[in-house]
Amino acid sequence: MAQRKATSLQTPLLVCNWKMNPQSLREARALASKIIRAARYAPPASVLLAPPFPYVAPLHALLKGQRAVALAAQNSTAHEQRALTGEVSYGMLADMGVSRVIVGHSERRYIIGETDKTINEKVALIHAHGMTPLLCVGETKKTTPAKALAFIEQQLVRDVAGFDKRAHFSIAYEPVWAIGGSKEVDPSYAAHVIEGIHVFCAHHFSSVPRVLYGGSVHCKNIDDFLYYRDTINGFLIGSASLRAQDMTIIIKKIYGKR
Numbered sequence: 001m002a003q004r005k006a007t008s009l010q011t012p013l014l015v016c017n018w019k020m021n022p023q024s025l026r027e028a029r030a031l032a033s034k035i036i037r038a039a040r041y042a043p044p045a046s047v048l049l050a051p052p053f054p055y056v057a058p059l060h061a062l063l064k065g066q067r068a069v070a071l072a073a074q075n076s077t078a079h080e081q082r083a084l085t086g087e088v089s090y091g092m093l094a095d096m097g098v099s100r101v102i103v104g105h106s107e108r109r110y111i112i113g114e115t116d117k118t119i120n121e122k123v124a125l126i127h128a129h130g131m132t133p134l135l136c137v138g139e140t141k142k143t144t145p146a147k148a149l150a151f152i153e154q155q156l157v158r159d160v161a162g163f164d165k166r167a168h169f170s171i172a173y174e175p176v177w178a179i180g181g182s183k184e185v186d187p188s189y190a191a192h193v194i195e196g197i198h199v200f201c202a203h204h205f206s207s208v209p210r211v212l213y214g215g216s217v218h219c220k221n222i223d224d225f226l227y228y229r230d231t232i233n234g235f236l237i238g239s240a241s242l243r244a245q246d247m248t249i250i251i252k253k254i255y256g257k258r
């Protein structure tokens with residue numbers, strides 16, 4: 001498999017997608033504190049916490065005085081600021097130090113029913129407000145890398161339509177069938193698809209997006225994925241990001257101890 005030096009030089013990103021967890025602010029603070037401690041040798045803003053909205057402000061306060069861990073949002077609105085019950089404006093997210101926003105996660109695509117049109121609108125708004133979209137893509141059923149890639153290319157075309165070719169964004173490749181721990185992907189399969197995404201992006205965009213892998217990554221299989229660290233530019237982690245011990249091991253393996 002061809003190695004891509006340009007991307008391998010980028011610092012890997014580690015994004016903790018907490019989804020609807022933990023159930024109390026006390027637990028959220030305790031978990032975040034342990035991750036901050038584990039990440040103290042990691043490069044600036046390389047570890048991202050994506051907590052549920054109610055914990056964003058308290059964690060923003062907790063993150064002060066350190067640089068390794070930053071905040072991401074799990075979701076964002078498809079609307080500019082206006083009278084709109086239940087939405088959170090981009091200004092509020094920016095004021096709370098949110099630098100990246102997850103968009104197009106499969107749970108929002110297939111459980112909430114978010115369309116590529118909505119995702120495309122969100123990608124544009126995230127960017128317009130000075131944040132970096134972390135666009136999630138991935139095939140729904142286990143297939144071949146070539147078929148997965150064809151599916152993902154369609155998603156990318158629709159989700160970033162009209163987006164400035166030079167604009168900064170990142171991608172998380174998450175095979176939907178491998179999310180949540182029931183089935184694990186072969187890391188060579190993931191690397192193969194990600195290599196294809198890199199090639200596609202090199203043709204369509206002038207900026208080189210980082211491409212992360214997500215789907216059942218934990219402390220026991222992280223080494224297998226890190227074997228492909230020249231291709232896989234980081235990880236989007238769900239369940240294991242709620243376990244401080246797993247995260248401590250994963251952070252050490254990715255960033256080492258300097």
Ligand code: PGA
Pocket residue numbers: 017174178179180181214215216217236237238239240
């Ligand atoms: P998982 O979730 O690590 O629990 O598979 C990943 C995700 O949904 O982003």
